[in-house]
Amino acid sequence: MSRVGARVELCCGYLLHQRPWRDTSLIVELFTAEHGRLTAFARGARGTRGAWTRYSGLQPFRPLLLSWTGRGEAPTLTGAENDGSPPAQLAPEALLSAWYLNELLLKLTVAHDPHPELYLQYRATLEQLRAGASLEAALRQFELRLLELLGFGVELSRDCADGSTVLEDAYYHFTAGEGVRRQRPEQHEGVSDSPLLPGRMLLQLTEGQLPEDPQSLRAVRALLRAALDHCLEGRELKTRVVARAVARIRGASA
Amino acid sequence: MQHSPALAALIDALRGLPGVGPKSAQRMAFNLLQQGRGSAQTLEKALQRALERVGRCRQCRMLTEGELCSVCANPQRDAALLCVVESPADVVAIEQSGGYRGRYFVLMGHLSPLDGIGPEQLGAREFEALLAAGQVREVILATNPTVEGEATAHLLSQLVRAHKLQASRIAHGVPVGGELEYVDGGTLAHAMAGRLAL
Numbered sequence: 001m002s003r004v005g006a007r008v009e010l011c012c013g014y015l016l017h018q019r020p021w022r023d024t025s026l027i028v029e030l031f032t033a034e035h036g037r038l039t040a041f042a043r044g045a046r047g048t049r050g051a052w053t054r055y056s057g058l059q060p061f062r063p064l065l066l067s068w069t070g071r072g073e074a075p076t077l078t079g080a081e082n083d084g085s086p087p088a089q090l091a092p093e094a095l096l097s098a099w100y101l102n103e104l105l106l107k108l109t110v111a112h113d114p115h116p117e118l119y120l121q122y123r124a125t126l127e128q129l130r131a132g133a134s135l136e137a138a139l140r141q142f143e144l145r146l147l148e149l150l151g152f153g154v155e156l157s158r159d160c161a162d163g164s165t166v167l168e169d170a171y172y173h174f175t176a177g178e179g180v181r182r183q184r185p186e187q188h189e190g191v192s193d194s195p196l197l198p199g200r201m202l203l204q205l206t207e208g209q210l211p212e213d214p215q216s217l218r219a220v221r222a223l224l225r226a227a228l229d230h231c232l233e234g235r236e237l238k239t240r241v242v243a244r245a246v247a248r249i250r251g252a253s254a
Numbered sequence: 255m256q257h258s259p260a261l262a263a264l265i266d267a268l269r270g271l272p273g274v275g276p277k278s279a280q281r282m283a284f285n286l287l288q289q290g291r292g293s294a295q296t297l298e299k300a301l302q303r304a305l306e307r308v309g310r311c312r313q314c315r316m317l318t319e320g321e322l323c324s325v326c327a328n329p330q331r332d333a334a335l336l337c338v339v340e341s342p343a344d345v346v347a348i349e350q351s352g353g354y355r356g357r358y359f360v361l362m363g364h365l366s367p368l369d370g371i372g373p374e375q376l377g378a379r380e381f382e383a384l385l386a387a388g389q390v391r392e393v394i395l396a397t398n399p400t401v402e403g404e405a406t407a408h409l410l411s412q413l414v415r416a417h418k419l420q421a422s423r424i425a426h427g428v429p430v431g432g433e434l435e436y437v438d439g440g441t442l443a444h445a446m447a448g449r450l451a452l
């Protein structure tokens with residue numbers, strides 16, 4: 001196997017997911033600044049001492065410097081080290097949210113397709129979580145940017161029925177895969193189950209601004225969730241299921 | 255050269271074992287079928303017996319033949335101390351260290367949301383039942399010091415506290431006989447934070 005020209009040294013990236021492979025190795029999913037998402041083999045990453053130092057930094061949610069060699073779909077990871085930033089841990093409460101980000105990236109990005117802006121957004125979102133920012137706002141911001149940057153293009157500034165600009169004082173319904181549609185005065189209620197969204201809020205969302213009051217934030221959450229579910233094409237997000245189970249336990253023990 | 259179907263099936267089955275590649279599988283199969291025929295029969299019987307009889311301990315989920323494993327059934331063990339670990343291999347490791355006299359709870363994994371492994375898959379219900387039974391006073395969370403292990407420990411600690419019991423986490427730090435220079439930053443930070451007064 002020729003490996004000439006297929007060596008990458010010290011590329012900034014994150015570990016998204018890992019699963020055991022054979023006796024002592026791992027299959028890792030990485031998200032890198034320059035090469036996008038990729039799958040690699042970390043040979044001997046479990047167990048033996050030598051590999052332990054080579055892959056010492058291989059933990060999720062920490063900025064890493066990754067090196068790999070090999071062409072094709074799954075190269076071999078030759079090194080994973082901490083990028084020198086202090087090893088600040090995510091608070092346990094934020095971990096489920098961070099895993100949710102990882103699952104979105106795994107399911108919605110295409111391998112070997114660089115997304116430098118999405119990478120920066122991911123890094124910034126993890127920093128927000130680490131700094132103890134509001135989980136809700138950080139996640140919605142990430143979802144919004146993800147949809148925009150991956151070209152799933154959720155058009156919130158134009159009415160999908162007639163292409164007219166969204167008006168600040170009008171109210172709209174959102175349908176995944178189509179867009180927003182103005183609530184006509186003659187069709188009062190019951191056109192759709194989706195909540196009514198003020199035009200002002202939609203216009204702010206297109207500029208990346210999230211509303212602050214909890215009720216509007218819930219409406220945004222429902223909107224983004226419907227849009228993401230549409231992109232996922234029926235695939236279930238496992239982190240959501242687990243998050244619900246964990247919330248049940250936390251609720252019961254609170 | 256092609257193996258006969260039965261031989262090929264045996265080699266394939268052996269390859270499913272951890273640490274066994276095609277070469278070793280072939281060597282094992284040849285050995286079992288030539289000089290080791292007697293031991294092959296012993297292996298067959300042992301395997302069958304184990305498959306039929308070995309299940310999980312009702313209380314701690316450890317592999318065992320009876321209702322209760324030898325640790326849970328032993329009246330000498332301290333029922334007030336409960337050590338939570340990820341796998342049966344961890345139980346064996348702690349038992350060999352020799353310093354622990356309490357009981358165990360084996361999760362058979364760790365929290366891994368991307369694989370769909372949540373509290374229910376880890377036996378959170380059985381764990382709660384054990385806490386509710388009232389014998390336990392302190393729970394030692396000995397999951398691995400990985401992100402998943404920490405998340406698991408945190409979640410279980412909430413359950414423990416809800417039962418008004420004490421939860422503790424095993425210490426992380428510099429390995430015995432190690433040198434500071436070669437310890438990674440994360441471990442060293444933990445070791446400094448968890449220092450002990452002399």
